[in-house]
Amino acid sequence: MIAKVIVDIPVKETDRPFDYKIPLEFESFIQPGMRVLVPFGPMKRLGFILSIEKQSEIKNLKAISQVIDPTPVLTTELLSLGKWLSAETLCPRLFAFSAMLPAVLKGNYKKIVRINDKESLARDYPTLLDILLNKPEMEWTELLKKEPQQSDSLNAAMKKGYISIIQWIKNDRRTYKRIRYITTALSKDELMDVSSKLDKRSLKQKQVLEYFINQESHLKVEITEILKRLNIGPSSIKQLVKKGYLVETTEEVYRDPYADKEIERTTSLPLTTTQKNALAPIQESIRSQTHEVFLCHGVTGSGKTEVYLQAIEKILNMGKEAIVLVPEIALTPQMVHRFKGRFGDEVAVLHSGLSQGEKYDEWRKVLEGTVHVAVGARSAIFAPFKNLGLIVIDEEHETSYKQEEQPRYHARDVAIFRGKYHQCPVVLGSATPSLESYARAKKGVYHLIQLLERVNQRSLPEVQMVDMREELRANNHSMFSKQLFEKLQDRLEKKEQSVLFLNRRGYSTFVMCRDCGYVVQCPHCDISLTYHRKQGMLKCHYCGHQEPYPSRCPECMGSHLRYFGTGTQRVEEELTKVLPEARVIRMDVDTTQRKGSHEKLLTAFGEGKADILLGTQMIAKGLDFPKVTLVGVLAADAMLHLPDFRSSEKTFQLLTQVSGRAGRDKLPGEVIIQSYSTEHYSIIHASNHDYQSFYDQEMQMRYRHHYPPFYYLAMITLSHTQVTKVVDTAEKIADHLKKGLSSGAQILGPTSSAIPRIKDRYRYQCMVKYKREPNLLSLLKRIQEHYPTGTKNDDLKITIDLNPFLMM
DNA sequence: AGCACGCCGACT
DNA sequence: GTCGGCGTGCTC
Numbered sequence: 001m002i003a004k005v006i007v008d009i010p011v012k013e014t015d016r017p018f019d020y021k022i023p024l025e026f027e028s029f030i031q032p033g034m035r036v037l038v039p040f041g042p043m044k045r046l047g048f049i050l051s052i053e054k055q056s057e058i059k060n061l062k063a064i065s066q067v068i069d070p071t072p073v074l075t076t077e078l079l080s081l082g083k084w085l086s087a088e089t090l091c092p093r094l095f096a097f098s099a100m101l102p103a104v105l106k107g108n109y110k111k112i113v114r115i116n117d118k119e120s121l122a123r124d125y126p127t128l129l130d131i132l133l134n135k136p137e138m139e140w141t142e143l144l145k146k147e148p149q150q151s152d153s154l155n156a157a158m159k160k161g162y163i164s165i166i167q168w169i170k171n172d173r174r175t176y177k178r179i180r181y182i183t184t185a186l187s188k189d190e191l192m193d194v195s196s197k198l199d200k201r202s203l204k205q206k207q208v209l210e211y212f213i214n215q216e217s218h219l220k221v222e223i224t225e226i227l228k229r230l231n232i233g234p235s236s237i238k239q240l241v242k243k244g245y246l247v248e249t250t251e252e253v254y255r256d257p258y259a260d261k262e263i264e265r266t267t268s269l270p271l272t273t274t275q276k277n278a279l280a281p282i283q284e285s286i287r288s289q290t291h292e293v294f295l296c297h298g299v300t301g302s303g304k305t306e307v308y309l310q311a312i313e314k315i316l317n318m319g320k321e322a323i324v325l326v327p328e329i330a331l332t333p334q335m336v337h338r339f340k341g342r343f344g345d346e347v348a349v350l351h352s353g354l355s356q357g358e359k360y361d362e363w364r365k366v367l368e369g370t371v372h373v374a375v376g377a378r379s380a381i382f383a384p385f386k387n388l389g390l391i392v393i394d395e396e397h398e399t400s401y402k403q404e405e406q407p408r409y410h411a412r413d414v415a416i417f418r419g420k421y422h423q424c425p426v427v428l429g430s431a432t433p434s435l436e437s438y439a440r441a442k443k444g445v446y447h448l449i450q451l452l453e454r455v456n457q458r459s460l461p462e463v464q465m466v467d468m469r470e471e472l473r474a475n476n477h478s479m480f481s482k483q484l485f486e487k488l489q490d491r492l493e494k495k496e497q498s499v500l501f502l503n504r505r506g507y508s509t510f511v512m513c514r515d516c517g518y519v520v521q522c523p524h525c526d527i528s529l530t531y532h533r534k535q536g537m538l539k540c541h542y543c544g545h546q547e548p549y550p551s552r553c554p555e556c557m558g559s560h561l562r563y564f565g566t567g568t569q570r571v572e573e574e575l576t577k578v579l580p581e582a583r584v585i586r587m588d589v590d591t592t593q594r595k596g597s598h599e600k601l602l603t604a605f606g607e608g609k610a611d612i613l614l615g616t617q618m619i620a621k622g623l624d625f626p627k628v629t630l631v632g633v634l635a636a637d638a639m640l641h642l643p644d645f646r647s648s649e650k651t652f653q654l655l656t657q658v659s660g661r662a663g664r665d666k667l668p669g670e671v672i673i674q675s676y677s678t679e680h681y682s683i684i685h686a687s688n689h690d691y692q693s694f695y696d697q698e699m700q701m702r703y704r705h706h707y708p709p710f711y712y713l714a715m716i717t718l719s720h721t722q723v724t725k726v727v728d729t730a731e732k733i734a735d736h737l738k739k740g741l742s743s744g745a746q747i748l749g750p751t752s753s754a755i756p757r758i759k760d761r762y763r764y765q766c767m768v769k770y771k772r773e774p775n776l777l778s779l780l781k782r783i784q785e786h787y788p789t790g791t792k793n794d795d796l797k798i799t800i801d802l803n804p805f806l807m808m
Numbered sequence: 809a810g811c812a813c814g815c816c817g818a819c820t
Numbered sequence: 821g822t823c824g825g826c827g828t829g830c831t832c
Contacts, residue, residue, distance in 0.1 A: 005832080009809050018832040041831040042811060058832050109809090167810095 001027055002056045003064060005047035006093050007040050008107050012785065015092040018047075019056040021063040030064075033072030033079055035105070037065045043167055046107040048097050050079060073101060073367070075384055077421050084417060090780055090800050091406040099407055100382035102360040110168045111140040113154075117162040124162070125153040132163070140165055177357070178250045181220035182237060186245060188213050194245050204236035209245070220249060254361040254370075257354055258340060266341040268310055275303050278449045282311050285425040286318070286389060293416060295396070295441040296429040298451030299689070300660030301458060304429045307451075308392045309342050311427070312373060316346060320389030320424075321372045325411055327398040328352060328377040333599050334624055339375045350376030350383070353596075378403060381411045381418070388422040391415045396428035396437055397653055399646075402805040410803060412437075431660065431691075432653040435702065438695055439709040461631070461662040461669030463687040467678045468635075479574060484632050484672045491630050492582055492611055496667065498630040500575075500614045501658045502568055503638040511538060511549070515558035520550065526757040531563040543759045571614055571634065579612075587615035620657045629669050631662040636675035636683050643754045644807040645707045648682040652694050655686035706746065706769050708803070714768040714776065715804040716783075717753060719761040719797045729796060730764040733783055737768060740779040745770040754807060761797070 004017035020038050022030055030036075030052065038047045039062045046068070074082070074097060082096040089096075098106060113132055115121060121129045128150050135143070144151055157163045184191065195209040207230050215221070227234060240246040271279065278296060285292045298304040312322045326335055328351060339347050348362040348371040365371040367384045374383035378401055381391070393401065393415055401411040412428065419426040428437055428446070441448035454460065466481040476482060491498045510528040511520045519528045522540035529538035531549065539546045552559050568588045575584055585605050592598040598618070605613045606625055613619060613628075633655060640651050655673060662669025675683055685694035703710050716733060720726045730750035737747045746769040753763035770776065780800050789798050 002832095007831085009831090011809065013829085014809080014831075020832060038832080041809090043809080043831095045809085056832080061832055 002053045004050040005038055008046040010092050010094045017050050019058050019061055021061045023063050026067050031072050033074035035068040085407050089407045089409050095406045102363045104356050104360045111165050112168045113163050114166045115163055121162045125157055128153045176252045177255045178252050180223040181249045182223050182246050183220040184212055184246045204232050205240055208236055255358045257358050263337055263340045269306050274451055275307050278307050278451055282425055286314055289423045291419045291423050292425050293446040294427045294449055295437050295446045296427055296449045297433055300431045301454040302451035303455040315389035316372055320387050321385040322390040323383050324375045324392045326394045327400045343373050346371055347373045350380045378411045381414045389424050391419055391426045394429045396430040397432055397434040399805045404806055408801050432656050436709045460689045461659055461671050463671040465678050465687050466674045468674050468676050481674050487630050496629045497627045498612045499628050499661055500632045502571055502634045511563045513553035513558055514560040514562055516556040518553055518555035524760045527755050533569050582612050583610040584612045584614055585610040587619055629667045631658055631671045633658055633673045636673045637677040652682040652686050711769040715801045717765045717799045719763045721761055723762045726762045726764045734766050736783055741773055745773055
């Protein structure tokens, strides 16, 4: 028997199956989708079994050395999904597989020193031996770094053969949480007998026996429980176990990140007529087991989630499974509670806040079939269910569903692949659907479902626009307009809460010299440095470079340096100046770095411990605070002028979403949008809650400029340390494209990227706009093969992104 | 990725 | 004349 194996080396040269003999002892249980250890050249590597065959074309096959998994970690479906994904996104198949699995299952390769001849080593290089014995699994390069004075001895010992370097694969980093229990086979009388025979000094042991005598029955007890109860160390129990009076057992458990949270169970809410009408076609698709994509356009507060929940309920009753995707930032405790509350232990939650072990356990619950619903961010789309009945993608327009590294996939495309495979519906939900999806729905490719009224007839908040140019003319130079300031004051008096939203992108705090206009740039990237007040440092957000805030301008040596832009920190400062009595919670990358701090801040705000919540993107989504009656957007047009054809769409989506945060409960909400471009259609339509008009106008723009959804895009980005090399290659590639594609395709560029240099590498890009190019994938693949790209710093790098979301 | 093979420069 | 640089090429 032969196995076709993809070997764990993520370069295109090895991105093909290799054949291996299956040793007799593995034949009975080996299956596709299992990971194996195989010899590859001089090394041993992990690999994924694609298939098992009778024979092979290749002679002199090597044999699989080890089978790692007792059961497959990739289902047949996921194996073929991996093949499709690597073909569609032009990435090695290994990357596709890795994206589907939790991080703990990835191979961990190390080179370590093995001692061959301990005696000689002890004689000739005793200090070296000491070090090696102390740190037996130390990585070889690490060892050289930490013990540079030993490098001579190391080399000499190596030459003499006392030691050698071997490759070490921690092929299984799976960790299991185990609970240790203590129990006893003895009866109470026997225990008392034992206790009386113990040495007088064994007080602690007697205590332990006492504890068991007083137990109701011979139940097993958690060891930590006993230690805590009796306030003793583990040694006395160990003694008793050793003597055979007590028995220790261990049991493997899932780590449950939500174990210590009490979540109240909920039941289905009665649906409004609109909700019922929305649910009906989805249920029909479920019932008839046909694949269909639904676009559920529901305004904020229209009760989309309840529709999802009841569709899932139906799935569970049929014994099937469901995946629910939510954007990472919307994966708030509030959202999780809703699903846990309805389905309890049926739900696995997968998001970046979990530890590696926790993620593995949640994933394992899916694989082992102990849960039937997976709620998670983008990568949860790969949840290894075998009997999928429904996939929901909430906030469908979110750009975080597109992965920006290999494999550059969009969760929506994967969802549709899986939906077709399982013949089940895919539901895309949004208050502000992406133009691509809405256009498809209008064409009838997707089934459009509308939920255009809020439940309980609550009205959408009133939105007021403020032209900041007029504020300037009225001599108001603060970042708060008169209207916003007055309303903030008003809420403060009424003891109601406000949310202030700052879109920091495009508005970071850069440092400029007021004498000569010099802006402090990163020495490695063509981008200005961002000022971090707390540390008094300037940092580059692309390469991590940092330097102290200069006292003089590096250009003209003038001393009039000043930081510009409106970071959240600056808003906070100004807020405390103008409204000193207001209690402010600031939420941005700086204040939410630590695990759990995100949740803590939100809980504090929810409990009314602050009057104003000030934050970036992350506060725009999914928050539901009844006492918030005012939402202020400080700079609505901040990202309108980014070099991205989706900037209007993003602005519209963000404004709509932020506005939805106001007036979630009985109190009516108000929204103030400050902007320098009040006449821009995305801002006007957002303030009128008018998706349709925005869609129509934006579609005209996309049509005129040949952008999606009228055209598809493919972006090729090259980078190299030398400009000439990049430009040359980019031009050659553009030529290839022009020759290989039809006249209907447009090739733009090569031009320098929006950020022309990152980490000392120059960046050029080519964009292809096309409608139908059946040859595009194979042409791009040939280009990829033709221009060797290495991983060393001075190698050329080519990235190909189909349907890019990041235009830089 | 990691290693061998292989073809050109400064040295015992 | 050799040791060693790292440029291609292969790994079932």
